[in-house]
Amino acid sequence: MKKVTEGLKAIAETVALCRPEVISAYPITPQTHIVEELSVIVANGKLKCEFINVESEFAAASVVLGASVAGVRAYSATSSQGLLLMAEVLFNMAGMRLPVVITDANRAVSAPINIWNDWQDTLAIRDAGLIHLFAEDNQEACDMHLQAFKIAEDHEVMLPVMVNLDGFILTHAFDPIEFPEQALVDKYLPKYVPMEKLDVKNPLSFGLMGGPDRYLETRYAMAETMKTCPAVIRKAAQDFNKMFGRNYGELIEEYKMEDAEIVLVSMGSIISSMKDVADDLRAAGKKVGVLKIRCYRPFPVQDVIKSLCGKKKAIILEKALSIGGVGILTADIKAALYGQKNVPEISDFILGLGGRDIRISDIKAIVALAEKANLKGEFYGLDPKLVEEMDK
Amino acid sequence: MSTVKVFNAGHTACSGCGLSLAARLVMEAAGPNVIVSNSTGCLEVFTTRSPQTAWGVPWVHSLFENSGALATGIVAALKMQGKENEARVMAFGGDGSTADIGFGIISGMWERGDDVLYVCFDNEAYMNTGIQRSGLTPFLGATSTSPAGSVTGGNQKQKKNIPMIAAAHGVKYVATACVGYQRDLQNKIKKALAIKGPKYVQILATCPLGWGNDSSLTIQMGKLAVETGLFPLFEVEEGKITNVMNVAKPKPVEEYLKLQTRFRHIVKNPEEVAKVQAIADANFKRYTKDKVLF
Structure with missing residues (x-):
């Protein structure tokens, strides 16, 4: 169904179709409408999800990290200063191989304080180990979220994915958006199956210290995944095109x-x-x-x-x-x-x-x-x- | 009885470590059906040098300052999986993580009312990085960043009162405990875990390395901290003090101070010792049974 929707609200509605089980985010311009809209969707019972209000973006990223390591699909959104406040958690999330999806409404970084668009925020954390996708328009930004979860949760990948869209230029623009059918989304993006999780029936330790004898290999493994995950990213785009008939290229x-x-x-x-x-x-x-x-x-x-x-x-x-x-x-x-x-x-x-x-x-x-x-x-x-x- | 131990030997804590003892006592009281979120610090480092782990329960470490927020996410995830009755969730932090760098996170968790038992293992300084002052370092205690200098001698601030801050948040159960009173400690953990909602237990854990006491005195140091009044043991339930450990004959603080090199610079100075004694005396007056706090 096609309807004229603001970019951020369209993303919120699309994220809801992806059935995240835990959402935590903090308001920041120009991202705020995503978190507002998702809170409304959850409050109205349209999405079965734990929506958690927090005191900072650092907390938001930490809450979704905790939820992800406990085995559920988790989502957050942020921008600019908020992303930088998340930075420490994002490096950790990637190192722990947790497939969280985060939307970044790309915005300049202070000083001078400026709420408008550029890419300084996301590029400042380019080395964290997240996959970074950039959307050209709001339809692609919406569709990219389905692909982002699919890529992140692929057992060959298991890395967080950041979906980037330009603040205000896209986030606050009203466009005719084609929303996919829930049944098709469920087919494209089945329920998340974690490889391991916090579970009293199988007690494992996560986030162990890696000394000089192990750290190098751990980081190498991430770098290797980044080399092999293009195949997964390509397939996610191709499968999306087959199922929904929209193609934005691959990498x-x-x-x-x-x-x-x-x-x-x-x-x-x-x-x-x-x-x-x-x-x-x-x-x-x-x-x-x-x-x-x-x-x-x-x-x-x-x-x-x-x-x-x-x-x-x-x-x-x-x-x-x-x-x-x-x-x-x-x-x-x-x-x-x-x-x-x-x-x-x-x-x-x-x-x-x-x-x-x-x-x-x-x-x-x-x-x-x-x-x-x-x-x-x-x-x-x-x-x-x-x-x-x-x-x- | 499970054959899997919840907290195993073979970790790399120092001899006489009060923290490892406290952690074992907490875990044995909690049993196997818990999930632990652990901040960066001594406990995390000495129990989980990859690929080894001392933990027999599901355990996760992320960062220095976010074990509380992780616990929130874990509780939410369990709820979404219909497993909220399968495991109780605990968040662990040291004194620096709790009172300083992670303080905002903990306040957020309490304000939300999340069903988490937060345990602060309070060894009164940043021991993992080499004994720097934290918000819970005691008054006049010398650390590597509050040294016994010729002008100022030791930490010039009193311990931040996290239990009262917790109680002011409406935390349902707040308690202090220490390694000197092990049954009391374990009873408090069991009691806390039976309560739905936010709980806070602060455990004074002797650190022979940081405090400069003989490593054979771990238990005795805990007892003396309580008997002098410097670390009162109490419980706060729904804003009211419901229990205070009775100290029939308080001991002078000097008996506690003189056993630790961190107080070496003040033990021969009666004026300075009197200042510490005043804190102990005030504690005995402040923490009384049935006192309504909030």
Whole structure:
């Protein structure tokens, strides 16, 4: 059934269809409507679930960790400062191999305090061991939650999955959303079967100390899972497409890439604008394509090599930065391409931080800039007056 | 009687460790049908060096400050699985985890009224990291971060009163216990586990390494802490003190202080000892049977 729904409410309704048994979350803009809507769904008896109000995101992540190790499907949602407050728990959750799904409404990180969109929050915890998926639009964000639980709970994976969607741009946008039938969701996503759990009939210890003699191998096992889980992620997307008839790509999505000479690369909602730019520029005779990174961790190294090698130019658009380093997505892409043949020229731009608008005209201007010169870590859209003022 | 022990020997605690004794007493009182969520600290480290474990019950450790929130999640998960009557849930934390870094988590758990017995193993400092001061380090006790300096001698603050804070949350059952009184300790654990809702038991656990007492005096230190009035044993039920361990003839605090190097800097200073004595005297007046607290 299709109905016009706000992004966050649509996600809440979709998460409810996934039948999580324990939900714990804490309010933070722009995530709050998810936790509000889920509390209403549970309060009205539409989802049999323990909804637990907590005193912080740290507690929320810890509650769902406890629920997961006790053997049930668990869910949380957060954003920005809240995600950073969860950070310690998230590293632990991944290390304990617990398949919790967490939604992150991507938002800038303070200071200055800013509630608007960029990716700084999620990329700050990219090394925690979670699988990071990025949604392009609200339908994909909803559908991605079904896939996220399926991927996380696969016994070949057993890692938490974070579904990322751009704050406000997607979270607060009203779109016609196709909600799947409960019976089909149940078929795609059967009840969670833990491999081990806290159980008095089979008393096991979880979260043991791993000394210098064991820690390395434990972390190696996580890294190995990240190498093998792309197969599970691909299958989750393919099975979803078969059952629900919607396809967003697997680890990446390619748009008009076959004969492309210039490739725009990014993640999240900006991809839609980039596709429009590709269409417009193609009409003007430029062979432009778009590479969407749908799965950021594990980073789809082989897909990126296949997609970009042989192209003339790649233009990477980043909505976060590693201050004192290089663009975060850019570093991943360059690392993937190093040593390959026919590597394209790469320009990368930092833009849109803290919710600064990115218009179609901006992306076209960026293409024009990159055609003139290879630009590295170029801040796009700076206000020269403000820059001068802050310089003082 | 189960053949599986709930808390097994072979762990790596120090000799004379009051914490390992307290944990064993708690576990034997609790029996096999419990799930334990354990904060980071000595107890976690000396019982679970992978791949070994001392625990014969389902046990989980996540972080330093979240055993309470984990317990909440476990209770919720059991309920969703229809197994809420299959296991009682306990959360363990040390004094630092309980009074300091995990304090907000515990307050949240109590406010929600979760059906968890929270046990604080109070050895009065961050022993696992090398005897640093915590919110439960006693007044004037020397630690590696509240040293016996030439200007200030030892910890300048009194112990944070977590039992009263628990009682103020409406925690249904609050008790203090110590390794000096083992039957009392076990009775309190059994009583707590029979109650639905939030429970808090704080157990004073001698740490020979951190306190600087002879490791043969673990039990005696516990007894002396109670007999001097420095660690009163009591129970609070529904906001009322229902039981206080009677100390017929209180001992001077000096008898307790002089056995520990952490108080070495004050035992020869009558003025400083008098300050500690005043705390003990006040405790005897404060904790009286049938007193309505909240």
